[in-house]
Amino acid sequence: MTAPxxxxxxxxxxxxLFAPSRARRPQPDAAxxxxxxxTSACPFCPGNEHLTPxxxxxxxxxxxxxxxxxxxxxxFPALEPGASPEQTExxxxxxxxxxxxxxxxxxxxxxHERRLVDQSVEHIExxxxxxxxxxxxxxxxxxxxxxxxxxxxxxxxGTSLAHPHWQVIATPVVPRLLRIKxxxxxxxxxxxxxxxxxxxxxEELAARSRVLAENEHYAAVLPYASALAFQMRILPRAHHASxxxxxxxxxxxxxxxxxxxxxxxxxxxxxxxxxxxxxTAPLGDEDKLYFLxxxxxxxxxxxxxxxxxxxxxxxxxxxxEEATRLLLGATAHATAxxxxx
Amino acid sequence: MTAPxxxxxxxxxxxxLFAPSRARRPQPDAAxxxxxxxTSACPFCPGNEHLTPxxxxxxxxxxxxxxxxxxxxxxFPALEPGASPEQTExxxxxxxxxxxxxxxxxxxxxxHERRLVDQSVEHIExxxxxxxxxxxxxxxxxxxxxxxxxxxxxxxxGTSLAHPHWQVIATPVVPRLLRIKxxxxxxxxxxxxxxxxxxxxxEELAARSRVLAENEHYAAVLPYASALAFQMRILPRAHHASxxxxxxxxxxxxxxxxxxxxxxxxxxxxxxxxxxxxxTAPLGDEDKLYFLxxxxxxxxxxxxxxxxxxxxxxxxxxxxEEATRLLLGATAHATAxxxxx
Numbered sequence: 108m109t110a111p112x113x114x115x116x117x118x119x120x121x122x123x124l125f126a127p128s129r130a131r132r133p134q135p136d137a138a139x140x141x142x143x144x145x146t147s148a149c150p151f152c153p154g155n156e157h158l159t160p161x162x163x164x165x166x167x168x169x170x171x172x173x174x175x176x177x178x179x180x181x182x183f184p185a186l187e188p189g190a191s192p193e194q195t196e197x198x199x200x201x202x203x204x205x206x207x208x209x210x211x212x213x214x215x216x217x218x219h220e221r222r223l224v225d226q227s228v229e230h231i232e233x234x235x236x237x238x239x240x241x242x243x244x245x246x247x248x249x250x251x252x253x254x255x256x257x258x259x260x261x262x263x264x265g266t267s268l269a270h271p272h273w274q275v276i277a278t279p280v281v282p283r284l285l286r287i288k289x290x291x292x293x294x295x296x297x298x299x300x301x302x303x304x305x306x307x308x309x310e311e312l313a314a315r316s317r318v319l320a321e322n323e324h325y326a327a328v329l330p331y332a333s334a335l336a337f338q339m340r341i342l343p344r345a346h347h348a349s350x351x352x353x354x355x356x357x358x359x360x361x362x363x364x365x366x367x368x369x370x371x372x373x374x375x376x377x378x379x380x381x382x383x384x385x386x387t388a389p390l391g392d393e394d395k396l397y398f399l400x401x402x403x404x405x406x407x408x409x410x411x412x413x414x415x416x417x418x419x420x421x422x423x424x425x426x427x428e429e430a431t432r433l434l435l436g437a438t439a440h441a442t443a444x445x446x447x448x
Numbered sequence: 449m450t451a452p453x454x455x456x457x458x459x460x461x462x463x464x465l466f467a468p469s470r471a472r473r474p475q476p477d478a479a480x481x482x483x484x485x486x487t488s489a490c491p492f493c494p495g496n497e498h499l500t501p502x503x504x505x506x507x508x509x510x511x512x513x514x515x516x517x518x519x520x521x522x523x524f525p526a527l528e529p530g531a532s533p534e535q536t537e538x539x540x541x542x543x544x545x546x547x548x549x550x551x552x553x554x555x556x557x558x559x560h561e562r563r564l565v566d567q568s569v570e571h572i573e574x575x576x577x578x579x580x581x582x583x584x585x586x587x588x589x590x591x592x593x594x595x596x597x598x599x600x601x602x603x604x605x606g607t608s609l610a611h612p613h614w615q616v617i618a619t620p621v622v623p624r625l626l627r628i629k630x631x632x633x634x635x636x637x638x639x640x641x642x643x644x645x646x647x648x649x650x651e652e653l654a655a656r657s658r659v660l661a662e663n664e665h666y667a668a669v670l671p672y673a674s675a676l677a678f679q680m681r682i683l684p685r686a687h688h689a690s691x692x693x694x695x696x697x698x699x700x701x702x703x704x705x706x707x708x709x710x711x712x713x714x715x716x717x718x719x720x721x722x723x724x725x726x727x728t729a730p731l732g733d734e735d736k737l738y739f740l741x742x743x744x745x746x747x748x749x750x751x752x753x754x755x756x757x758x759x760x761x762x763x764x765x766x767x768x769e770e771a772t773r774l775l776l777g778a779t780a781h782a783t784a785x786x787x788x789x
Binding site: 129292420421423 | 455456457458459460461462464465466467468470471508526539540541542557594596598599600603604605606607615617619623624625626629630632633636644645647648651655668671672673674706723724725726741744746750751752753754755756758759760761763764765766767
């Protein structure tokens with residue numbers, strides 16, 4: 108059997124996603140091989156469009172490839188629209204449901220070697236608009252509970268295909284970490300009348316020591332209690348619980364601050380592997396006040412070991428205010444034409 | 449500043465451990481270098497005992513090294529007995545406490561190259577007895593809340609020193625994943641009157657399809673809702689909530705089943721990197737009925753990417769019953785003198 112299935116873990120009240128087809132990906136994670144980099148075989152490169160299953164949409168331009176961003180279904184999906192979201196009880200502690208959902212790939216550009224940080228603000232905005240469109244389209248399906256938008260950059264971040272791309276996964280249940288974040292933010296709002304992310308943004312802007320960049324609509328901070336070294340969060344100044352509710356006019360300044368902070372990472376940390384995620388309220392809560400959508404950039408500079416996996420407590424070797432100093436210093440150096448330390 | 453500190457994450461109601469001294473370890477995780485393997489420089493090898501800070505204890509034998517297991521404090525500790533467990537409020541959302549606790553290393557044997565699976569059952573039992581002794585000694589400190597015993601094997605599991613060793617970390621707060629497991633098990637017990645791990649053991653033994661090995665006192669299963677491919681759990685048949693309450697007579701059969709299942713991993717999966725953790729009730733709950741201590745072995749065959757990090761939902765590419773078949777088949781082959789597939 109290869110259809111995805113979700114199984115309930117009765118020791119954590121959590122769902123685990125089993126996706127046997129993921130084992131058939133072109134570059135299994137287990138292998139020590141580098142992600143595919145021969146453009147002739149890359150399914151995301153121009154000329155190889157026939158290697159990806161039925162295109163969902165594209166944005167076009169007048170270049171010779173004919174497209175600048177393409178969206179296709181994942182050939183090795185974690186969740187599938189054909190699966191049934193029915194649950195089955197198998198005794199007192201075993202319960203499963205079909206892996207209903209969606210798993211789409213957003214090919215960032217026709218250029219195999221061009222990283223997100225090297226794209227123009229205009230092109231990054233174009234990518235964000237496509238992600239926003241797919242988010243709002245998937246959000247109309249009432250069988251779905253959350254939509255996770257993310258990007259993996261580099262082998263240490265779990266990338267199996269080098270050609271820059273984003274992924275959109277829509278799930279029929281709320282995954283653990285998101286459920287915790289929603290519950291904690293709900294409790295904070297009920298207790299204080301304020302959105303916890305708004306309070307954090309205000310406090311970080313008042314403290315200043317972990318602020319990496321700002322523009323009129325966003326601030327980028329290295330959170331006070333960062334789980335990872337150089338973890339970075341972009342928070343919007345306008346209140347929207349869901350990425351799907353962000354006015355498209357606010358995507359250009361988002362592209363701008365994203366390029367700015369990725370340039371700092373690239374300059375100081377030598378192009379680190381990272382995961383980027385867009386955190387958002389669950390479907391149905393798009394207009395609530397308790398949550399504020401945000402972007403987290405998670406550099407993969409360390410490997411979680413037995414303590415972190417067994418306890419769930421992260422060990423971070425660097426305080427975020429020190430990481431902020433390093434990133435700001437590096438940018439100053441780069442501006443002055445010096446090499447980053 | 450280099451003393452460890454815990455910071456509270458108000459978005460998850462969690463503590464994050466900041467340990468700046470971890471960045472000064474001999475082989476930082478960020479480097480792509482292999483773990484130290486020159487025995488002449490290895491601080492855990494015989495003759496280099498002076499390289500480790502004040503020895504806590506050792507077991508002795510008549511060999512020329514004079515010891516068979518040594519316990520020393522970690523030179524780059526995540527938590528320190530000298531830190532104060534006082535909490536400090538820094539405004540409405542920032543709160544921290546000193547990194548009070550313990551971080552000990554248990555050097556498995558004098559042999560740099562000998563893996564745990566290659567040790568005799570007698571020696572594995574000796575290691576378990578030392579871990580048990582350190583667990584019960586640390587458990588007398590009323591400022592501590594949990595003790596996490598774990599072992600990292602291989603670079604992909606976050607090992608920085610190749611010489612086989614275990615670690616014991618005692619924390620002044622209950623880390624997230626353990627708190628979730630304790631809360632869920634408590635709720636299950638209140639609702640049903642039974643320990644959830646006991647029910648899972650009974651159900652796995654009835655289903656048979658995920659049972660890897662058994663002896664009179666333990667069973668090793670690949671759990672129904674495993675988060676990772678080939679994840680393996682050893683559950684005891686006798687009820688004890690805490691590893692610290694296990695009678696020492698039950699450590700020999702534990703050593704026996706541990707060697708058996710690690711041999712299956714080694715034969716079929718080509719010596720995979722793994723983390724091994726001992727999960728136990730929090731200090732103070734050692735005699736409760738809601739929890740059952742157990743061992744988890746977590747092979748590191750895949751890399752968690754943006755979806756898993758952002759959502760907390762694991763994607764497992766292999767069902768545990770298929771993984772069980774593979775491991776049992778490999779053992780049958782090995783017994784018949786054939787190479788593992």
